[in-house]
Amino acid sequence: MIHVRGLKKNYGPVQAVKGIDFTVLGNAFFALLGPNGAGKSTTIEIIATLLAPASGTVEVDGHTLGVEDDAIRDTLGVVFQYSTLDPVLSVYENLKIRAAFYGLTGDDYAARLKALDDRIQFSHYADQPVRTLSGGQRRKADIARALLHSPRILILDEPTTGLDPKSRKEIWSLILALKKQTDMTIFLTTHYMEEVLDADHVIIMNEGEIVAEDSAENLRLTYANDTLKVIPRDGLSAKLESESIAYRTVNRTLHIPLDNPFQGLDYLNRFREDIETFEIIKASMDDVFLNITGRKLEGNHDH
């Protein structure tokens, strides 16, 4: 569905994307994860025909970028990080103007609008100017705009960034519902770990390069360990050392990395009398990112 080969992009001396390759299969839920400045948005903007690559090839639904750009644009619906709707116009006015770009007018437009409203439910505020809407309402309107022409691929560039928790949850439910109810390919970029857990395939980007790719679960199993966290009684440290079991001390607790959760059960049985209390902490995508790149994902800021 999307084939990217040897994609590079420079901004002056800065290499934003450093020769990446990946494939997005049809009907997949594909996630591009990385901190700000990783090259995610640049990659998206190249695929969406906004930017020209320095080198490399991109093929979208069988159409070659740079040759069949109009056909690619017909295939894609794009939700940008920032709202592109006109703030002084109502949602209806925004959608009607943009529907005409795709030849959607009259009854066809009315039918499409109704179908979108059934799915996204925006009609109760669609007469209001976009500038008066909440962040979540505006984002829903952005998604409705991207879906106007029934695209085969929906690109969502950090769709929940800047939203309050309630709106984030709503938008995320909508995205998951779209995934379940349609056969669209969903291409998501995000720097929120939890948002990639539902993805069929995850690519982790850092500083313009792909540093890992697999399903979320496989990435977790490969690049991060579950942890047995215990508050010990006297003598546990010595026993662990004598059996060459790695651990680290954090305040009063010992953190013991596990190859799998059952190893935790084994340790608990063996050292039961030396443990006051315990918990098993599942490895997160945060840990995956930290272990791969040596830096934390959220809280990073760049441009």
Added chain:
Amino acid sequence: MIIKSLVKRHLLIYVRDRWAVFFSFLSVIIILGLFMLFLQHAFGGEFAEQPHADYLTHSWIISGVLMVSSVTVPLGFLGMMVLDLENKRINDFYVAPLKRYTIVFSYLLAAFSIGMVFSLINLVIGQLYLYLRFGFLLAPLTWLSLIGLVALSNLLFSSLFFYAVTFIKTSNAHSTLSTLVGTLIGFLAGLYVPIGNLQTAIRNVLSALPTMQVISAIRIVYLEDALTRVFGDQVDFRSFYESLLGVQLRFSETVVPFWLTLLMIIGWIVLFMTLSIRRLTYFKKQ
């Protein structure tokens, strides 16, 4: 169809921003205010004693306002293009299957359209005012000629400012340009100080600018009736005031004929349209 939707979008946004509309007319409002307070009393002496002299001075300022709005309205409007580029709202059009030149041309067409609408409103209000105050109305053929001239004027200044704003990256820079043009336009069009009162060298420089050429062409048509009523067959007296008021476009002692003034205006349009088309590369994928 697509370009119609884009132009409709641009116009809707512009007219809903009341402050943008107000500031597009600020120069017109200032010129009218200055006229009420000072300029209408600037032509005293022998001239003031002529019959219908007031009709001529009022027609002179109203014809000037007609030209000024065709400069400031397209420039004010084109701030939207700068803003759309600045806040990346234009990306929403770029990801649709539209040709980039269609998107870019829509701003030019909308700038011309909104300029024409406001010019025509100015023309009607100005004529209404002159009719109610002096009882005179221009002939239908003069109306048609004026509509043609304001169309040329709007086309010229839409293309000129379209070209200019492609070099501007921010709304702040556009505001600065608008302020600069708004401040200078009264001088460039010979409205604050009648051009005949200026030194020959300055007069020649101003006459070489499109603002003076357009206003001269509009005045020739707009003021014909008033000049005839005021001066009748006093040819020398009329010629002196035509020169003073900037009705005649002159380089030193040479009067530029009307047809040549029109050719110069068309030449400016061709030049800025060509330059604008060459600047379309600015909108290409980077």
